[in-house]
Amino acid sequence: MNYLIKPASPSYKRRRRTRDIMKELLIGLYVLAVYAVGFQLFVFGWQRALRVLAIFVLATLTSLATEVIWGRMHESDFQKIMEKQFPLITPIIYAFTLPATTPFYIVMLGAFLATFFGKLVYGGFGQNIFNPALVGRVIIHLSFPTAMKPTVMIDGMTSATPASALASANWFYNHGYVFNVMDIVKGTYGGAIVETCVIPIIIVAICLSIRQIYDLRLSLSFLGTVAVIALFMGLVMGVNPVTNMAIHLCLGGLIFGAFFMASDPVTTPTSPFGKILFGIGMGFMTMLIRTKANYPEGVLISILIFNMLVPLFDGITMGRTDRNLIRRYILLVAAVALATIIICIIVSGFEPVAAFSMIGGVLS
Amino acid sequence: MGLLTGRIERHLISHKDITKDKPIIEMPAPDRIYIPLVCGMATDFDILVKAGDHVDIGTMIARRKSMDVPLYATVSGTVVGTEKRMHASRRPQNHIVIENDHKDTFVPIVDTSNVDECSREELFERMKLIGLMGMGGSGFPTYMKYTKTDNIDTILINGVECEPYITSDHVTMKLHTKALFDGLKLMMRIADAQNGIIAIKEGKVELQKILEREVFNHPNIDIAIVKDVYPMGWERHLIRTVTEKLYDKLPSEVGIIVNNATTAIALSYGLREGKPVTHRLVTVSGDIANPCNVHVRVGTPVHDILEYCDIHDEGDFYLISGGPMMGLSLRNDLFVISSYMNAITIKRVPEDESAPCMRCGYCTLHCPQNLQPVRIMNAEKLMDTDLLRKLDVESCINCGFCSFICPSRIEVTGYIQMAKRRLQIEARKQQTAQKRRESQKKEVKS
């Protein structure tokens, strides 16, 4: 027997490794991709299905090629890349956020940008500040605004997607809104690939969280905040609050974003409290962008913005996580309440400046 | 499971079955034994014998200067002298070497008359004389816990043994149930406590049955069955689970003294028969072909034990004194078994599987002290002592959970130990700087 010395205890590790976690996540994503392609096949026909399939494949190949070439330049072999860099995850997530009509060269460009500028330049997996898939997605979105505008066919006419239609209706559901809520949930209108598979995403997310692949705290607080805000927004504006909530949750890739992009551990705070607060913040930002900027990609932008704020959130949770628990719970509730109030004030058209000048006028 | 605090505990695959029901190997005392002059972390001993002296089992050979802990010879024979050799704490330490004459002559170390009648104070003095050290692995002098017993109402016997692989406590409790209860009752008398609790893990059906049969005869003793999770054997967590009490520094604040099960058994034998701890059951386990429990003389070199148990596996291993979670790995097998070493774990060296930290926060979710190991690790990499202090590194208990749980196989606990050392060095530097400044001031004044 030969004895080696190990500088620090313990010498016992649990079985599951990062690559097992990534493998299960990848399986979940592939299940969703297969569903998405199948869905396109049944609802829109084989041409569209092939197109979606091609988007997935092209994104993956481009991304993989980028990683391998980069690996060659930095003396890392293929196996090591697969085991330590997990190059297959980013392109799939990226491809999901695209509209099914995206031209192929844009798909490839975006996948390259995502992998290169989102991940590799920071030093690879674990070092990146932003969610790589989102980096690629947002760059191409800003560079090719018209090509990236998703459209759907209704009664043989090209029309805006439910998300952009809702955006032009100032993001709350009213009678002028032509889309049926149930159909939005089912995804029959199309739009971005993710928007077609709301229910499967939830199922896969539940499975993955049961397998403890990721922490649900963040995703649920994100979704919960959006739900609460949408509910109260509906009440304030006098539309059906439940419908309003359902539409807000289902559109714009929110569910996919919350489960598969926002919760990417690399770009989130590490403490449970930080995660929950982070989710609330993202929910607020999403609703702010939706209502104020009238922009269908609110989810993507807000996730990116919050990725930047991770150190700030880490700084809030100093020391031990079991201290000041009551204060922390109060803070969380207050954060949700504040977010709701702000959004409600904004959508109700209440202008603080006008109000102040009015008060000023009365006083003088 | 707290929303903001995480899980704290978790079931580990324990590998206890491979040694639990195996017959115990009785190992004869070797020709030479080495008694380490170490008690927990302390090494300040007065040596009471010199080379050439004859000793019997129970002859006091050394005594710790502070705290008054005696050490006894565990074989009869002749003192050879002292020798510096590698100790299980990974530092070279002084050992007293005794040449065994294999006669096992014995002198009692304490007065064993009327144990059941004598006063509390008398019992305490006798307990002190036995020189017990916490046999769960800490090596803390047992009697120290009984110096102030005004508010103590419960003695909690820790038979949890939450580290994987180790079964020595389990087997000892099964074989010496009577002594366990007797030791507990003696402890309760010394501390004037009304209640005794014996805590074991769920799933130990056989042991549970034996204990439950015995507990009928003892109205004020309870058996507590706790979940099979790590780190249940940690005092604070055990008390939190069994009595739902929280304390700041010491369990005595909430009226509880915690002792290891094997300590209670040793106390019973010590007071009733005047015996020091001469033998100890050691679990030799891990990734080896024939793991076992072996009954050895205290002071036997591990090398001899491995020879005797015929442990010869091929390959690279970590040789660990203690369990795989908290035990230290040693370079060679020359160190000896002390009375408080319950296991030798031999783990095969895994291939390097580390991946970058993905900030998953599992370590934060599982830390039983609710620390944030990943952030401590990053602060340590940046050598940011202020941040380290803010993250409360000092309260880490070295349980090893964060490294265990990390899916990227990062040695998080190692970084945390480094961080602790950094803070200690920093504090020492500040102290000396302070002193220098003061002395300079004095000089200026005078």
Ligand code: SF4
């Ligand atoms: S468990 Fe490991 S990978 Fe996860 S945050 Fe902690 S150190 Fe990083």
Ligand code: SF4
């Ligand atoms: S070793 Fe320290 S930091 Fe790591 S889990 Fe245990 S107590 Fe927490």
